[in-house]
Amino acid sequence: MTTVAEVSPAKDTRARLPIAEVRWSTVLAPLLLGVLALVAWEWLVEGLEVEPYVLPAPSAIWEQMTLNTGNIVDGATVTGRNALIGTVAGAVVGVAGAMLAGTFRFLDQMAAPVVAALAVIPIVALAPVLYSMYGAAADTGRIIVAGLSVTIPVYLNTLRGLRQVRAVHRDLMTAYAAGPVQVIRSVTLPTATPYVFTGLRVASSLAVIAALIAEYFGGPIGGLGKSITSSAASSNYPLAWAYVTGAIVLGLLFYVVTLLVELWFSRHHRSGG
Template sequence: MRRVLPPVIVGVLALVLWELVVTLGRIAPFILPAPSAIWRELVTQRTNVWEAALASGTNALVGLVCGSLLAILAALLTSRSRILGEISVPFAAVINALPIIALAPILNNMFESTSSVPRRLVTAIVVFFPVFLNLLRGLREVNPVHQELMRTYAASGWTFARKVRLPGALPHLFTGLRQASSLAVIAAVVAEYFGGLQDGLGARITSAAAFTAYPRAWAFVAGACLLGLTFYLATLLLERLAMPWRQQLIS
């Protein structure tokens, strides 16, 4: 409760301050709608927001899973070979430098306008780097004491990986997954700005803004925020289930 209460209080105070600034400052709705107006639109458009969030969430989830699996495989292979490490790390850095704004329209033109593949590809590319880099770091940072102990027991390579290397790399893996979970939603939503199916949050935001329905656009933005928060919390839950001993140590 002590961890949850402070951010909730800060969030409520921020919304109250936002409402007061817009109301008392008489800021035009097309510049910044009031939270109360956004809430009314969110309630009115709840079905549309839910459907759009489901479409964007599906693309984000598929991209997150595929990109993470590729990153895990690449990190496992790279950790076993110095040559692969010298090649793959710069290559992953190049992938990370690819801008979504430039990549999304190119991929949209490569597939049919009714295909969700471009958005999922963009998401997979975006999430690859944080998962790959964090897991690779965890696989390489082996405690020397543990390494010497396994050598003393003449442990095989598989036993060493199963008992020491992989469990030690799990915290790094979930650090990358936490970063990737939020990036997946951002990438999926931004990729929808550049054509293709008009069923996601990004497409609904641009459509509402084009018709100057700014409170409605902000309602879909709020839906994207809630979707990103859901992904992040799901990753935290998965981390607790996968590493219960770490939570006990923290406690």
């Protein structure tokens, strides 16, 4: 009598991106907390008669947002465009640099002090210098500042991911006479991808912050940073806070879009597409 061995389905052993399943509780809880915080904020400002220059009421901020929606959107478009270009350019440079450093050890050692120096460059000092170099009428300085803020976290996270590749996997690909491109596509990138997206999620919000801060120190007219300083200088504090709210929404938009791209890539990666 012949027995037939049961064959269990193959398990997917590829690396998976660390994205938790979205539940209603994870969405409703922050929304409820936000509503309660706004109610308490309004009550404290009205009850204690806090002056607008100290802290405007949410109702006053909302009024300015509804009256100046077009200006807020225009400013967010300028800041968002600079942040987006900086994010893409910084991500490309960060990933490419990490790939080179992960492949050649001497480059990794040479780049370490340079990366450490770039990580501590203050935006308040860099932005005016770039405006002097590229001209105050161009957005080049703002884009470079945003790009630098993205390059460092993407580089460090990507390099960390590359170092997670086990030597036995590389040896196995070598035994099968795989070429460098095939090794990168089959082993290196799948392992490092979750770390790349971790760096991008952090860097996407940093790009908005960097582009916003760079606008405080000159450059073309336009952008949320310029609008905030102009409103505060004219003592229109609720309007300044309205522009700050626009900046917060812009930063959240960058983060959410990056997270959605990560989620799409995770599902595409699991399906083997």
